[in-house]
Amino acid sequence: MASGKKQTQQLARQFFKLSIVDGTLSADRVAGVLQYIEKHRPPRALAVLKAYQRLVAAEFARGQAVVEHAGAVSPSVLAGIAAAMTKKYQRPVASVARPAPALLAGLRVRVGDDVYESSVAGQLATLARSV
Amino acid sequence: MTLPLFLAAAVEHAAKPGIPERFGLEPKYIVMQVISFLIVLFVLYKFGIKPVTATMEERTRKISAGIRYAEEMQAKLAAAQQESATIVKKANVEATRIVDDARKTSKDFLDKQTQEATVKSADLLAKAQQAIELEHKKMLADARSEIARLVVTTTERVLAKKLSDADRAAYNEAAGRELTHV
Numbered sequence: 001m002a003s004g005k006k007q008t009q010q011l012a013r014q015f016f017k018l019s020i021v022d023g024t025l026s027a028d029r030v031a032g033v034l035q036y037i038e039k040h041r042p043p044r045a046l047a048v049l050k051a052y053q054r055l056v057a058a059e060f061a062r063g064q065a066v067v068e069h070a071g072a073v074s075p076s077v078l079a080g081i082a083a084a085m086t087k088k089y090q091r092p093v094a095s096v097a098r099p100a101p102a103l104l105a106g107l108r109v110r111v112g113d114d115v116y117e118s119s120v121a122g123q124l125a126t127l128a129r130s131v
Numbered sequence: 132m133t134l135p136l137f138l139a140a141a142v143e144h145a146a147k148p149g150i151p152e153r154f155g156l157e158p159k160y161i162v163m164q165v166i167s168f169l170i171v172l173f174v175l176y177k178f179g180i181k182p183v184t185a186t187m188e189e190r191t192r193k194i195s196a197g198i199r200y201a202e203e204m205q206a207k208l209a210a211a212q213q214e215s216a217t218i219v220k221k222a223n224v225e226a227t228r229i230v231d232d233a234r235k236t237s238k239d240f241l242d243k244q245t246q247e248a249t250v251k252s253a254d255l256l257a258k259a260q261q262a263i264e265l266e267h268k269k270m271l272a273d274a275r276s277e278i279a280r281l282v283v284t285t286t287e288r289v290l291a292k293k294l295s296d297a298d299r300a301a302y303n304e305a306a307g308r309e310l311t312h313v
Binding site for chain 2: 071072073076077084101109116118120121124125128131
């Protein structure tokens with residue numbers, strides 16, 4: 001059982017490596033991998049697909065900076081954040097705006113598991129924790 | 132002069148009849164009486180004096196034994212009284228010592244109990260004070276947290292109403308500049 005799970009993970013990692021071109025996730029390669037899986041149906045195909053999806057989603061999240069904001073945010077700010085994250089992580093990171101009125105004002109940037117925040121709600125939460 | 136007198140008296144005396152003749156004593160009777168007396172004496176001694184003497188000696192021996200026994204008993208009684216007096220005295224001394232020991236032990240126990248009670252009461256008092264202090268601190272912390280929560284909630288509501296789009300945009304610009312320097 002454990003051996004089968006390990007093989008599934010290894011196969012998913014191999015598919016994931018094949019999906020990376022020049023350090024970035026290639027949509028064509030991902031489509032090719034999916035076609036291959038659909039056509040050849042490897043053992044435990046569903047589990048392999050789930051593991052592959054997790055890896056792709058994680059990689060996709062690593063290459064995407066989700067900018068949550070309350071109020072309007074200018075494209076220049078989004079571009080600046082994308083450039084800063086690209087520089088910080090040494091890989092292409094695109095910024096995606098997502099409204100979050102709960103922040104009251106300010107921004108919260110998520111890149112993978114990392115979170116950067118400069119918002120009124122965050123400062124109020126920090127104040128409440130410190131009191 | 133005296134001698135003739137004696138001679139004359141002797142002649143006169145010899146001329147007179149003797150006492151046995153005057154009293155009619157006969158030697159054969161005397162002998163028979165002596166023999167009779169001896170027989171009587173023997174019979175008396177055999178059946179009278181000797182048993183009486185033996186009985187008296189037995190009684191004398193018994194009395195002596197009784198007296199000796201009484202004297203021994205008296206001596207033993209005296210010894211027993213002395214021994215009992217010694218035992219009583221010793222018992223009194225022992226009882227006094229036991230009572231003293233008991234008093235001392237009770238006093239020590241009382242002192243120890245008092246000391247332990249004092250320590251326990253002090254410990255309980257300290258723990259109670261600590262508990263009160265902790266409770267007080269917890270109450271203050273809870274009050275502080277509740278006040279902070281109320282302040283934050285109120286501030287959030289006020290800011291949600293009062294912040295204009297321009298204010299938010301300006302804040303976002305500042306936040307963007309800040310986040311580009313992380």
